[in-house]
Amino acid sequence: MSGTGAEISLVGAVNLALKRAMADDPAVLVLGEDVGIDGGVFRATEGLWQLYGETRVLDTPLAEVSIAGVAIGLAAQGFRPVAEIQFTGFAYPCVDQMINHASRLRTRTQGRLTCPMVLRSPGGGGIRAIEHHSESPEAIFAHMPGLRVVMPSSPARAYGLLLSAIRDPDPVVFIEPTRLYRAAREAVADTGEGLPLDTCFVLREGRDLTLVSWGAMLKETLEAADLLSDQGIAAEVIDVATLKPLDEKTILDSVARTGRVVVVQEAPITCGYGAEIAARVATGALTSLLAPIQRVAGCDTVMPYPRTEEHYMPSAARIVAAANRVMAYT
Amino acid sequence: MTTIAEFSIGSTRILDPSGAVVGDLPDFASDRDELVALYRAMVLTRAFDAKAIALQRTGRLGTYASSLGQEAVPVGLAAAMRPDDVLVPSFREHGAQLWRGVTLEELFLFWGGDERGNDFAGPREDFPTCVPVGTHAPHAVGVALAMKLRQEPRAAVCVFGDGATSKGDVLEALNMAGVWQAPAVFVVNNNGWAISVPRARQTAAETLAQKAIGAGIPGEQIDGNDVIAMRHVADRALARARSGGGPTLIEAVTYRLSDHTTADDASRYREDTDVSPHWKQEPLVRLRTYLTAAHGWTKADEEALLRACDDAVDAAAETYLATPPMPPDAMFAHTFAELPADLEAQKAALTGGDE
Numbered sequence: 001m002s003g004t005g006a007e008i009s010l011v012g013a014v015n016l017a018l019k020r021a022m023a024d025d026p027a028v029l030v031l032g033e034d035v036g037i038d039g040g041v042f043r044a045t046e047g048l049w050q051l052y053g054e055t056r057v058l059d060t061p062l063a064e065v066s067i068a069g070v071a072i073g074l075a076a077q078g079f080r081p082v083a084e085i086q087f088t089g090f091a092y093p094c095v096d097q098m099i100n101h102a103s104r105l106r107t108r109t110q111g112r113l114t115c116p117m118v119l120r121s122p123g124g125g126g127i128r129a130i131e132h133h134s135e136s137p138e139a140i141f142a143h144m145p146g147l148r149v150v151m152p153s154s155p156a157r158a159y160g161l162l163l164s165a166i167r168d169p170d171p172v173v174f175i176e177p178t179r180l181y182r183a184a185r186e187a188v189a190d191t192g193e194g195l196p197l198d199t200c201f202v203l204r205e206g207r208d209l210t211l212v213s214w215g216a217m218l219k220e221t222l223e224a225a226d227l228l229s230d231q232g233i234a235a236e237v238i239d240v241a242t243l244k245p246l247d248e249k250t251i252l253d254s255v256a257r258t259g260r261v262v263v264v265q266e267a268p269i270t271c272g273y274g275a276e277i278a279a280r281v282a283t284g285a286l287t288s289l290l291a292p293i294q295r296v297a298g299c300d301t302v303m304p305y306p307r308t309e310e311h312y313m314p315s316a317a318r319i320v321a322a323a324n325r326v327m328a329y330t
Numbered sequence: 331m332t333t334i335a336e337f338s339i340g341s342t343r344i345l346d347p348s349g350a351v352v353g354d355l356p357d358f359a360s361d362r363d364e365l366v367a368l369y370r371a372m373v374l375t376r377a378f379d380a381k382a383i384a385l386q387r388t389g390r391l392g393t394y395a396s397s398l399g400q401e402a403v404p405v406g407l408a409a410a411m412r413p414d415d416v417l418v419p420s421f422r423e424h425g426a427q428l429w430r431g432v433t434l435e436e437l438f439l440f441w442g443g444d445e446r447g448n449d450f451a452g453p454r455e456d457f458p459t460c461v462p463v464g465t466h467a468p469h470a471v472g473v474a475l476a477m478k479l480r481q482e483p484r485a486a487v488c489v490f491g492d493g494a495t496s497k498g499d500v501l502e503a504l505n506m507a508g509v510w511q512a513p514a515v516f517v518v519n520n521n522g523w524a525i526s527v528p529r530a531r532q533t534a535a536e537t538l539a540q541k542a543i544g545a546g547i548p549g550e551q552i553d554g555n556d557v558i559a560m561r562h563v564a565d566r567a568l569a570r571a572r573s574g575g576g577p578t579l580i581e582a583v584t585y586r587l588s589d590h591t592t593a594d595d596a597s598r599y600r601e602d603t604d605v606s607p608h609w610k611q612e613p614l615v616r617l618r619t620y621l622t623a624a625h626g627w628t629k630a631d632e633e634a635l636l637r638a639c640d641d642a643v644d645a646a647a648e649t650y651l652a653t654p655p656m657p658p659d660a661m662f663a664h665t666f667a668e669l670p671a672d673l674e675a676q677k678a679a680l681t682g683g684d685e
Contacts, residue, residue, distance in 0.1 A: 029479075055479055061509055066468040066502040073418075073472015073486070076457070079479075081472075100462050101469065107664045108458050110449035114667070146665050169667035198670050245670030 005189035011181040013155035013188050014044045014120075017162035018082065020192055022052055025080060028166055031058040032067055032084030032120075041086050042122055042181055064090055068097035068119060075117040076105065080166055088123035088175060089132030095140060102171040103146030115171045118162075122178040123151075124216045124266055126313055128306040129178075135303060136267035138215070141173040142244040142276070148172040148197055149244040151215035155186040157241060160195030168197060177216035197242045200250040206234035209260035209323055212251055212277055214240040217264045217314060224264075224319035233327060243273055251277065252284040259290035260326040264319055269297035291329035294322040339539045342563055343553035347611045349619025356562040362625040368409055368557050369617050369627075370635060372401040375425035376614065377639040378434055379588075381647055382441055386592045390651060392443045397422040399555075399587030402613035403519045404489065405429060406560025410568050411487055416477075418457040418470040418488040422519060426489070430456060434646030435653075442650055445664075463524075464494030467503035467516065474512035474577070485513040485571040487564075493524025495538050504545035504579060513571035515564065516542075516579045520554065521586035526599035542579035554582030555613040587612065657681075 008016065022028045030045055036059035039046030049057040060067050064085055071081040085091040098119065105115040125134030142149045150165055150172060152158035158176065165172040203218070204225055213221040218239055225235040236254050240246070255261050261281055263274035278293045296314045304312050344353035358364045379398050385391035397404070404419075404426030411417065417426055424437055431452025440447025440459060448458035457473075460466035470488030477484045494500050495518055507514045518538045522529050535541065542549025548567075552559045560582055567578035585608040589596045596605075621627035662669055662677040669677065 058475075061502070061506050063502040063506060065465075065499050066471065066506050069465070069468020069499065069503070070472035070475060070506060073469040073474070074476050075472070076469070077416075077455070077473050077476030079476055096462070096465060097468070100465060106667070107661075108445055108448050109664075110445055111664045112449050112454060113457070148666075245672045248672055 005187050007185040007187050008155050009182045009185050010152065010155045010158045010176065011042050011044050013159040014162055014176060015046055016188065016190055017159045017166070018045060018048060019051065020190055021082075021163055021166040022048065022056060024192060027078060028080045028082065029056050029058065029074060030082050030084070031060050031071065033060055033062055033086055035059060035084050040084060042178070044120070044176070045084065064093040065097060068094035068102065071117040071119070072097060072102050072105065072115055075115045075171075076113045080116050082118045082120060082166055085119060085121040087133045087135070088121045088137050089135040091119070091121045091137060094119060098141065098147060098171065098173065099144045103144045106170065107146060114169060116169050118165045118172045118174050120174045120176065122181065123175040124177045124179055125303055125309050126179040126216065131305060134309065136265070136298065138175055138243055139267060139271060139273045142273055146170065147244060148242065149175070150197060150242050151175045151177065152241065153177065153180065153215055153218035153239050155184075156188050157195060157201065157239070159188050160193060161197065161241060163192065164194030164197050167194060172197070175215065179216040180219065183219065198245050198247055199242065200247040201239040201241055202236065202250065202254070203239050204235065204237040206236040206258070208234045208258055209262065209326055210236045210238060210251070210254040210258045211262050211264060211319065211323070212238045212240060213264035214243060214273075215266070217266050220314060220316045221264050221319060223316035224323065227316060227320050228323055233323065235323065240277070246276070246280065248280050248284060251281065255281050255285040256288045259288050262294045262296060262319065262322045262326060264296045264314055266298050266313060268300045269295060270300050272297055291326035294326050296322045337540070337543045339537050339549060339551055341551040341553070342559045343556050344558045344562065345556045345616050345620055347555070347616055349616050349623060351620070353559070356558065356565070358561065359558050365617065365621055365625065368405055368561065369614070369621060370639070371405040371409070371425060371429050372557065372614050372617070373635055374428060374639045374642065375401045375405065377636075377643045378424055378428070378437060381643045382438070383592060385438075385647060391438070391441050393591050393593045394441050395421045395591045396588035397424050399608065399612045400519060400521050400584040401425045402557035402560050403517065403554045403582045403584055406557040407487065407489065407517055407564045409561045410564035412484070413453070414484050415568065416455045416457070416473050416484070416486045417453065418466050418473060418486055419459055420466065420490045420494070420519065421459050421461055422491070423489050427456070432456070434643060435649045438647055438650035439653065444653070444655065446656070464490050464497035464500040466490070467494070467500045468506070470514050470516070471503045471507045471510070471512050474507065474514035474571075475510055477513055478510065483572040485515055485568050487515045487517065487568070489517045489519055491524065492518060492520040492522065492529050492532055492538060493527070494518075495541050496532055501541065501545070504542060504547060504577070507577040508545040508547040511574070511576035513574070514577040515567045515571055516577065517564070518579065518581040519584065520581055521584050523586050523590065525590045525594060537581060539579060539581035547577045547579060549579040549581065551581045551583060554584035555611050555616060557613055557617055585611065
C-alpha cells in the first residue's frame with residue numbers, strides 16, 4: 001500500500017482514491033458544492049471534473065439535505081455516488097437523510113433497494129477555522145444502525161479506506177480529519193487496493209498500556225507514545241479507523257496484554273465514541289484491567305473559536321497525564 | 331418600477347362534481363374500458379381502505395393512513411406512468427401502488443408492521459412508502475438524475491402532501507430538479523389538512539402549484555377529485571419529462587374525508603358540517619355518474635365490481651393474517667449486505683446462540 005508511490009498528503013490521497021475509483025467503475029459519481037471546476041474547497045476533488053466531465057462530477061445547488069438525498073436516489077438506481085459536504089458542521093442537516101433513509105433502505109425493502117453511497121466530509125478542529133467548521137460528529141453517525149463510519153488518520157489509510165468505502169454495498173460516512181489534510185506526506189502507491197472496513201490498525205506495539213484513538217487525534221496520541229517511551233513506558237497505539245462496525249477484538253486483545261487503556265477523542269466527552277470503547281473494554285476485558293479506563297476528550301462545550309480552541313483540543317500532554325494516571329495503579 | 335417577470339397558475343377540471351364534462355376530454359376518456367379501469371382501481375383502493383381500517387380497529391393491523399376521498403390522485407397518476415417509470419410515494423398512495431403491481435397482500439403486510447410488504451414482487455425499482463414528511467423528494471431527484479445520466483426515456487414520480495410543501499426538503503428538491511432539468515414529476519396530494527393544520531395555515535401562498543415558480547419549473551393545479559384530469563395532466567407532464575423537457579409540479583386539490591390516520595380523531599379540529607360538502611365532490615361518485623350517463627354503466631356492473639373488489643381484499647387480508655411474522659434474527663438479515671462481526675455477536679445473543 002504505502003512505500004512505493006509518490007509522497008502525498010492525506011487530501012491528496014483522498015483525491016487519488018476518487019480518481020482511481022472513478023477510473024475503475026463508471027457508476028462512481030462525485031457530487032457536492034464546488035466539487036467541479038473548483039475542485040472542492042480543500043481540493044479533494046481537484047482534476048476530476050476535467051477528467052470525467054459534468055456528468056460524473058456534479059456541482060450541486062447549495063442544499064445539504066438534497067446532496068445526501070439525491071445520492072440516495074442515485075444509489076438506489078445503481079450508481080455509486082460520493083457526496084461531499086464541505087464541513088461536518090454542515091452535515092447535520094444530512095442526519096435526517098442518513099438515519100431515516102440511507103441507513104435503512106436495504107432493511108426497509110428487504111434488500112430490494114440498496115444504498116451504496118459515501119458521504120464525505122472534513123471534520124475536526126485545530127485549523128483555525130470559523131465557527132461550525134471544526135465539529136466532530138462521528139458518534140452521531142456511528143449511533144445509526146446500517147451505516148459504516150470511517151475516519152482515516154494517514155494518507156495511505158485514507159486512500160485504502162476510501163476505496164473500500166466507495167466499493168462497499170452499503171452507505172458509509174467518511175470523515176476526513178481536516179487538521180491532517182496537509183500535515184504530513186506519505187508514499188502511497190496507487191495500487192487500487194482497498195483496506196478492510198472492519199479492522200483496527202495497530203500503529204505501534206507496546207506492553208504497558210493501550211492508547212486507542214482515531215482520526216486527527218492519532219497525531220497527539222503518537223506524540224504521547226513517544227513521550228511515554230522517553231519515560232520508559234511502552235504504549236501500544238491503536239487506530240480505530242472504522243468506528244462502525246467496531247473491530248472490538250483487536251482492542252480487547254491489546255488490553256488483555258497491557259491491562260491498561262486510555263481512549264483519546266477530540267469530540268465532546270459525553271456519549272462520545274470513547275464511551276462505547278470504554279464500555280466494550282469493561283465488558284470484554286474487565287478481568288485484565290489493572291486500572292480504571294481513562295478517557296481524554298474534548299469538553300461538553302460548544303467548540304471554541306480559534307483563539308481558544310487549543311485549550312479544548314486534547315494535547316499530547318493530557319494524554320501522557322492520563323497514561324501516567326493508569327500507570328500509577330499497581 | 332418595471333415588471334420583469336410575470337407568472338400564472340392554470341387549473342384543469344374535465345369532469346365537474348356532478349359528472350358533467352366541463353373541459354376537453356382527452357383521447358383515453360372516450361374508451362369505456364380505460365375509464366372502467368380507472369374506476370375499478372379507485373373502488374379497489376377504497377375497499378382496501380375500508381378493510382385496513384376494520385383490521386386496525388380490531389387490533390389486527392398497525393396505525394393506518396386512509397386515502398378515503400382522494401383515490402383519484404394516485405390512480406390517475408399511476409395510470410399515466412409507464413412500468414419502467416419509478417414511483418417515490420408518500421403514505422397515501424395505495425391506489426398508485428396497486429395500479430403499478432404492488433399487491434394487496436404486500437400493502438397489508440406493510441401496514442401490519444412487516445418489512446416484507448416493501449419487497450414488492452411487482453415494481454422492483456419503486457421506492458417504499460415514506461413515512462417522514464417530504465424527505466423522499468430529493469430521492470426522486472436522484473432517481474430522475476440517474477435516468478437522465480443514462481439517457482433513458484423514463485421519469486421519477488414523487489407524491490407528497492400539502493404539509494410537505496412547507497419543508498425545505500421539498501423546496502430543495504424542486505430547485506435541484508429544475509437546475510438539472512431532471513425527468514421528475516412532483517405531485518402535491520393537497521387534501522387540505524396536515525393532521526389538524528388546515529391548508530390556509532400551511533402557507534400564505536395562493537396555490538401550492540406556485541411553489542414551482544421559485545424553482546423555475548412549471549406548476550399547475552388540477553381538480554384532484556377528477557381522475558380524468560389527473561391522468562391527463564400527468565400524461566402531459568410525464569411525456570415532457572421523458573423527452574428531456576424537465577420537471578413539473580402538479581397540485582391536485584382533493585379532500586381528506588377520513589382522519590389523518592387511525593391514531594387521529596379529526597372531530598377534535600373540524601366539524602362534520604365542514605366535511606359533509608366534500609362528500610358531494612368525491613372522485614368515485616363523479617366518475618360513476620359519468621360512466622352511467624356516457625357509457626351505460628349499470629347497477630349490475632356496479633354490484634359485480636364491488637363484490638369482486640371486496641372478495642380480492644378479503645382474500646388478501648386472509649393471506650396477510652395467515653403469514654407468520656419474521657423470526658427475531660430477521661432484523662439482522664438486511665442491516666448490511668454482509669453482517670459485520672460485532673452484529674453477528676448481537677444476533678447470536680438475541681437468538682440464544684451465545685453465552
